[in-house]
Amino acid sequence: MKVYHSINNLPLFKNPVITIGTFDGVHEGHRNLIQKIKSLSNEKQGESVLITFDPHPRLVVYPDDKSLRILTTLNEKISLLKKEGVDHLIVVPFTKEFSLLSAKDYLQNFLIEKLHPSIIVTGYNHSFGHHRDGNIEMLRRFENEFHYKVEELNKQLVDDIAVSSTRVRIALNEGDIELATDLLGHSYSISGIVVHGQHLGNKIGFPTANISINNSLKLIPADGVYAVRVNYKNEKLKGMMNIGNRPTVDGLHHKLEVHLLDFNKDLYNEELEIHFVKQLREEKKFSSVDELKEQLKLDKENTITVLK
The missing domain is CATH 2.40.30.30 (Riboflavin kinase-like)
Structure with missing residues (x-):
């Protein structure tokens, strides 16, 4: 897995199949998503590309909220993702300026201009851009103009990812290490x-x-x-x-x-x-x-x- 810590000077990926997320914990729900990305990239004879952010977006968007606790540091996340056989991981520096991109600019100036995706894999509830007004319907509207396809994740998989993250945190906060290990798929x-x-x-x-x-x-x-x-x-x-x-x-x-x-x-x-x-x-x-x-x-x- 190749890791990039900037969105500038990225290589030209071959038929990239991309997905975006925090991947905190890299748990079993994330693994199901990653298998989906890898399967689609194999079908397209392309490359799997995961996009994540550092620091966590909440720290930038809500700087006064001190409640955030993460399951994996960036280095831990990279180490775990390497084991999953992903082709590329892009760690986007999440800045105040980046957070202010409109949904259209996020799509056109970031996803399209920087990544040239062949397929964008996302869930029904994914939102992006300032005010989070970009969504899967918007991505679909621009499929023909920007020459990509949207692959919607099964609702159950999307919900499982969110539920798993919450359950891991609850288990750890209760000292239930064995349950946390089962949910994560690793210690x-x-x-x-x-x-x-x-x-x-x-x-x-x-x-x-x-x-x-x-x-x-x-x-x-x-x-x-x-x-x-x-x-x-x-x-x-x-x-x-x-x-x-x-x-x-x-x-x-x-x-x-x-x-x-x-x-x-x-x-x-x-x-x-x-x-x-x-x-x-x-x-x-x-x-x-x-x-x-x-x-x-x-x-x-x-x-x-x-x-x-």
């Missing part, structure tokens, strides 16, 4: 840099790596203890992760920290990629540090069992 992950903490884990026999997340918009699963798999450089590690305020020992700051099994190296300033497997339990305040230590021993045993 949910976060990446971050190991930073210095208070070294409280060392004192109770469970040293942890404190994680500073790379992207503040990334959705963090519900507070609790999780069995996780960790990628560190070329090493595949196992661990248990705590997300929360550590009410037994601190309770003041929200932390993400992972205890790695059978691993004892200095990780400060190193990047870890953490894949969630299962929530072991919710966060809990214990009556003493000793009680916490006993629970952590049980958590470790459960982690080993889950990650076998």
Whole structure:
């Protein structure tokens, strides 16, 4: 898959079959859409082209709305899409100026002039342009003038994509990692840099790596203890992760920290990629540090069992 981070100087694609979306999470619904694009491009002896945006359009259109949480960062999205066998991914820089394009300018000056599509694949509810007044009916009106065809997605597929995205977020917010994994078709992950903490884990026999997340918009699963798999450089590690305020020992700051099994190296300033497997339990305040230590021993045993 070739990736482009600008809409200028794009190559001339061969009979491009294009579709547009945020593809956040790259979940099973998205995969069904991608298979449709690939199938059509094969029929046309052309190329599959996915168009997405960075940053997320909501950040530009609604800058005061701080509620957005994403399932995949741009790098994660690119990595997942590469596995799907797409020919081309265009990451459009979503600017204020771009957001102000009228629907006609969006179609003519962006889609047609830059991409020369053979087929535009879209859903019944797709809208575009300033005020979002462009839609599938508009695309159909200009088919003959601009020499492309519109392929409408099955309504059920479009609805499944929207529902799947919402269900993944709900599952993660409830700590239901197994459901989220089923909906995504892959494990949910976060990446971050190991930073210095208070070294409280060392004192109770469970040293942890404190994680500073790379992207503040990334959705963090519900507070609790999780069995996780960790990628560190070329090493595949196992661990248990705590997300929360550590009410037994601190309770003041929200932390993400992972205890790695059978691993004892200095990780400060190193990047870890953490894949969630299962929530072991919710966060809990214990009556003493000793009680916490006993629970952590049980958590470790459960982690080993889950990650076998």
